[in-house]
Structure formats: structure tokens, C-alpha cells
Amino acid sequence: MPSTSPTLVNTANTALWDSNLIARYDLSGPRYTSYPTAPQFHNLISDSDIAAALARSDSTGKPLSIYCHIPFCDTVCYYCACNKVITADKRKSIPYLERLFKEMAMMASKIDRHRAVDQLHWGGGTPTYLSLEQMTALMRETRRYFNLHSDDSGEYALEIHPASVTPQTLKGLRDLGFNRLSIGIQDFDPQVQEAVNRFNSVEEVTRLIKQARDSAYHSISMDLIYGLPKQSLNSIAKTLAAVIKLSPDRLSVFNYAHMPHLFKVQKQIDEKALPSASEKLDMLHYIIERLRDEGYVYIGMDHFAKPGDELARAQADGKLHRNFQGYATHGHCDLLAFGVSAISQIDNLYLQNHKQLDHYYQALDQNLAPVAKGFAMSQDDHIRKAVIMGLICQFHIRFDAIEQAFGIDFKHYFEQALAQLAAMESDGLLTIDKQGIHVLAKGRLLIRRICMAFDAYIAPATKQSFSKII
Template identity: 50%
Template sequence: MGTSASDLHPTPTAIEWDHALIERYNVAGPRYTSYPTAVQFTETWQASDYQAALAASNTQAQPLSLYFHIPFCTTVCFYCGCNKLATKDTSLAAPYVDYLKQEMHLLTQWVDPQRPVEQLHWGGGTPTFLSHPQMQDLMHSTREHFNLRDDDQGDYSIEIDPREVDQTGLALLRHLGFNRVSLGVQDLDPQVQKAVNRIQPYEMTRDVLQSCRDLGFRSLNIDLIYGLPLQTLASFRQTLEQIIELNPDRLSIFNYAHLPERFKPQRRIRAEDLPSAPEKLAILEYSIKRLLEAGYVYIGMDHFARPDDTLAMAQREGWMHRNFQGYTTHANCDLLALGASSISQVGATYAQNHHKREAYESRIAAGEFATLRGLTLSAEDQLRRSLINQLICHFELDGDAFAAEHGIDFAEHFAAELGYLKQHQADGLLIRQGNKLQVTPAGRLLIRSICMVFDAYLDHSALQKAYSRII
């Protein structure tokens, strides 16, 4: 049977839900915010390696992306697996901000501070845990150390908890230069919120979102989670309708992975309260179909965006990228990450800071980088990183163009992988025409499975322990 042009280039938003294929391919696997994944980072890779990478990056003079990890929350959400400290003691933030400022000073000894900062992100934890003076102090110091844009054209974003911010705080964030906001919501059903210890009425989220619009934030993202305790398809339908009414520019619907042996707060969630596997998949299936119906573009995995959002534009035009912050429009930036557990990506290297806040602070206080581990990518690593990024962002790969760019024989170099993909082809997840690969609408939901074929490091016997399920 022949392959038509429409088969090779299906509608960008097209998604086909196939229960049998999802059941077959829904195994645990990486999210590919990096390749190689963090599992491959080694503690033999140290601060001196990071310093060398920073110095070398100056010769390329690429723009910078800055990430600040603020690991504090006033209350603990039982589903959370983030590196954070739940505390009411706001005094802990003051010394931490000072350590971030010291880390910035260390970085500018190695990286040219005149390189423009195209992207800035405060994540956590809850960055709005910081007091207003602390926020001002941190941003002022960032401007002193780095070349932040002053034309409001950079992508400067912050994660906020609607329970922890007011109109004055939002106005301050806008004044400091933030123009993008990500709101944690997770679910609007009161019973679900009580079960995960996150009471956040719809009206609170609505009012914060409207305030952000009134203040001129140009992109608003909302995070939801499916698979939480007491969730049902009926209850999540109501949540989704309310979220669609709020009309965020971007929307993420994450899969809750119940791993109480790894994340202590999850031990407060009763396994018997979790939706069944079929119910959980039904929630996701409905959510995807409803969001597409509402006009959102399926970006990939668990991300959606309005067609006029820059993320959707970047995907259409072929310049979307993926890194530790998820899908991004800044492929050309070196990512400098500050704070406990944060991961930098500079050229062909990854560097991760100490996970424990105390260890991070101790190293910085001693005037040293807080690097715990990292990795320098081999030429083969870089080749596969580029290939996986292309597939996970754009659902297609022109093997001939890729081969010309990287100086390889595509069919020969990836002979084993192309052989493994025959099963994906037979199952209708992928179309291959010569060296051109096109992920089908049925394959887009399972893109991680296709990318895993090109992962040279995967230990399939250990997947269940290291990663969450694909869906």
C-alpha cells in the first residue's frame, strides 16, 4: 500500500488515541529534558570541568538562559516530587538569596557577563516564598552580574503559587521584568485539593490570572496533574472546562507518578484513593480531545499552547527545543542554573549542583562552585542528542539532511535502531520513507518510546525504578 503526502505530513494538531498501542508501549522511560539523561552524570566530573566549559563557551558567545532554583514552600503538596523544603520559617530565604548572589559572582569569573540574557526563569519550590525586598535584591544583583534585557523582549518567567501572591506582589514581579507566569493549579475539585493538601479555589486562580493580564504579562501557563487521589473523569471534566474558560496561553497536564518510596510527602496519599489505570487514561484521552477541540495545539507529551503562542510558532517553524525547563524557544542559549540541585547545560556539558541545600550553601560559602556531578558529551552523544531533540520537538526527521549536517551515513550509522523501529512502523506509530521518519498521529503520544530506540544508555531492566511511565 502506498504512502501519500498527507500520511507523511499529517495535520500538526492531529492525535490518534489507540488503546491497544498505548497499553503495549506505555512503559517507564525518560522525558528527555537532556540526553544523555541525568542518570549518566558522574561525580568524577567536577567544578574544574564546569569552569573549563564556561570559559570555552565564551568563544561561541551564545546568549544566556538563567535558571534560579528557590527550594522553599510554606506548605507541602502531597503529590510533589520536587527538591524543596516546606517551612513557615521565611528567615531561611535570606541567607539562601545571599548564596545565589555569591554563585552569580563565581560564574562571572568564568563567563563573559556581557553575553545577553535571552531567557530567565525562577522555579522551585515556590519562588514567591521570597519577600518583596528579597525578590528586588535578587533581581538587582542579577542585573549587576549579567546583561539582562531592558526592552521587555526577553522570555523572563516565574512559577507562582496563587495562594502565596497578591496584587502588590504581581505588580512587583512585572516591575522587576518578568513577562511570563506559570501558575500551579493541578486540579480544581475541592475533594482532590483536600486529598493532596492544596486548597486553591477556582476564584483565586481566576483572579490571579486576570491580574496578570491586567499587568501586561504576555504569556500565562497553567499546570494540571492527572492521576491524583479521588480524581474521576467526571470531576476532571469540570476542572478542564473551568481552565479552558480561563484561556491560558499554555497548558501542561502532567502524569502523577506515585512513588512514595522515593518521595516522602506521597506517603500521605492512600494508594486506594488513586484512580485506576483505565480511569487515568480516560482522563488523559478526554483532556487531549477537549483541548484540541478548544483550539489548542498539541506541542508534545503533556504540553499544549494557543496557535499564536511563541511555543506553537517555534514548533511550526522548526526552531523549538527541549531542555531541563521542558519545551523552549531558546535552542541557541547556554543554560546557567543556580541554586541547590539545579542543572546547567553549557555547550557539550551538563553540570548539576548539590541536591541538599546545606551542602550547596557550604560550597558556595567557601567560595567554590557547588558542582556535585556532570558530564561531557562525546561526539556520539551530541549526535544522538540532536536526533532525539528533533523527534521529540517536531515529530519528524529528515535522515538525509541530518546525515549531511553531521557527516555520517544515516542508514549505516543507525542500522540497528532503524531495525528496532520496524515494530513501531508495523504498529502504525511511525512512517519511514527512505531515510525520512514521520511520527504518525498515533505515535505522537508515544514519542518517548520512539526516542528510546536511539538512547544508547538505556538499561531496560532498570527502567521501572529510574523513570515514570510514558503516559
């Protein structure tokens, strides 16, 4: 296990740990799944704004990404910060799917339905809360309204809770066209599982992985969380060893953010059982080292991938993107999102649906788009987004690329941001030369802090609650 010394020997495709710098820069900040971020969304988006954005989107002919939010879960996980509905009554999903189909039909009537869907993702909640029959119906309706690939070339993924599916269900989902899985492990330790009310055994997950590979899924991703109650460096090491043995193509290792004032369910967690801040850092330090030794590429923030995975290849090719599902390989797509709380990105617009089921239902029952709020990006937003996404995805940007794309003088336009970065350059987080900005190994773990220098909304957003950077 790693020591707590300030630095480690650097290697390619990973991050260099520096405890002193982490202590200095580990503030709260956005995760930049979008720019501007969701706290900036407002309710001043009009139907004409949406219609114009859809027309501009159609004129590009770009392929689409589709996201469906299934909010239901049988039981509650105490750490969860997702938009969810906890119910064991499976009948609750019937009226929801009826509205979801209607929302799809309404959107399909407003766009060119010949545009290919290169990416499809079901999230939640727990998408596999639905029966296989219901999931078949949802995929059928999606194909009815949108141009899904039939040759298995699209990136079609869904999130699963291991305890909610069987190997037979996974085979059925593969037959529907899904070719990627995101499996929420979180932790295998029984004491931790008891503390967060989330249960899945190594044996259950092993059976699912075998079935997924037998069914020729293209990629398997697993999620872990560090900082949960009852976790220790030893327990997280055991969980990680079991996960590595299962050999997922991708891993996401999330920092548990304890914010019970925002997420009431987290009040079920015993704060006295939470690991300390220093213990959490030791866990992350160990995870990074262990995955590096296993050959995983450090993609950024909390994502790791095998070198041959499409995520790692996209980063190497300069094509990595970031959206509301995290790092992604299809940044060229406009995103159509369906379901309660789902967020679309269409041309220059972000659109977020109502977060409450009754409001979502009411809008659709009145034949209205279930949009609660959104954001229309300005030219300045587009410029800053390009810089932030370049840094957070590729760890570097070229001044000339931004200047040619937007007709600006980078150093003049971002004079204040570059002044902020001067101290970070002195600390060895990055370098700034005539060509551009290059994030160094010490800065990779702190990439969110670096990106914040280019965020025009950070100053007025200081009262908003974000998770810690690390």
C-alpha cells in the same frame, strides 16, 4: 466525554488515540528534558573541564538562559517530586539568597558578561515564597552580574502557587521585568485538594489572571495533574472547563507518578483513593479531545498551546527545544542554573548542583563551585541528542540534516535503532522513508518510547525508576 474505542478521528496538530497501541507501548521511560538524562550524571567532572567548557561557550558568543531554583515552600503538596524545603520560617530564605548571590558572582567572573540573557526562569519549590523585596533583590543581583534585556524582549518567567501571591505581587513582578507566568493549578476540586494538601480556588486564580492581563504579561501557562487521589473523569472535566474559561496561552497536563519509595512525601497519599490506570487514560483521552476542540495545538507529551503562542510558532518553524523546564523556544542558549539541585548546560557539559542545602552552603562558603556531579557529552551523545530532540520537538527528522551536521551515514550509524523502529512502523506509529523519520498521529502520545530507540543508555539503566510514558 470520549468513548474507550481504540481510535478517534485524526485532526491536525493533535494526537490520534489508539488504546491497543497505548497498552502495548506504555512503558516507563525518560522524559528527555536532557540527553543523556540526569541518571547518567556522575561526580568525575573537574574544575578544568568546567573552565574549558566555559571558554568554548564564550567563544560562540551565544546568548544565555538563566535558571534560579528557589526550594522553599510554606506547606507540602503530597504529590510533589521536586527538590524542596518545607518551612514556614521565612528567615530560612536569607542565608539561601546570600549563597545564591555568591554563586552568581562566581560564575559571572568566569564568562563574558556582555552575552545577552534571552531567557530567565525561576522555579522551585515556590519562588513566590520570597517576599517582593527579596525577589526585587534577586532580580537586581541578576542584572548586576548578567546582561538582561531592558526592552521586555527576553522571555522572563517564574512559577507561582496561586495561594502564595496577590494581584499586587503580580504587578510588582511585572515591574521587575517578568513577562510570563506559570501557574500551578493541579486541580480545582475541593476533595482532591484536601487529598493532596494543595489549595487554590477558581476565584483566587481568576483575580490573578485578570491582574496578569491588566499588567500586560506576554503569556500565561497553567499546570494540571491527572491521576491524583479522589479524581474522576467528571471532576477533571469540571476543572478543565474552569481552566479553559480562564483561557491560558499554554497548558501542561502532567501524569501523576506515584513513587513513594523515591519521594517520601507521597506516602501521605491514600493509594486506595488513586484512580486506576484505565481511569487515568480516560482522563487524558478526554483532556486531549477537549483541548483540541478548543483550538489548542498539541505540542507534545503533556504540553498544549494556542496556535499564536510562541511555543506553537517555534514548533511550526522547526525551532522548538526541550530543556529542564520542559518545551522551550530558546534552544540556541547555553543554560546557567543557580541554586540547590539546579542543572546547567554549558557547551558539552551538564552540571548539577548539590541537592542538600548544607552541602550547597558548605561548597560556597569554601569559595568552591557547588557542583555535585555532571556529564561531559561525547560526539555520539551529541548525535543521539540531535535525533531525540528533533523527534520529541518536531515529530520528524531528516537524515541528510543529521548526516551533514555530524558526518555520518544515518542508516548505518543507527542500524540497531532503525531495526527497533520497524515494529513501530508496522503498528502505524511512524514512517521511515528515504528522507527521514516521520512520527504519525498514533505515535505522538508515544514519542518517549520512539525516542528510547536512540538512547544508548537505556539498556544499562533498566534498574532506574522512570515514570510511565503515559
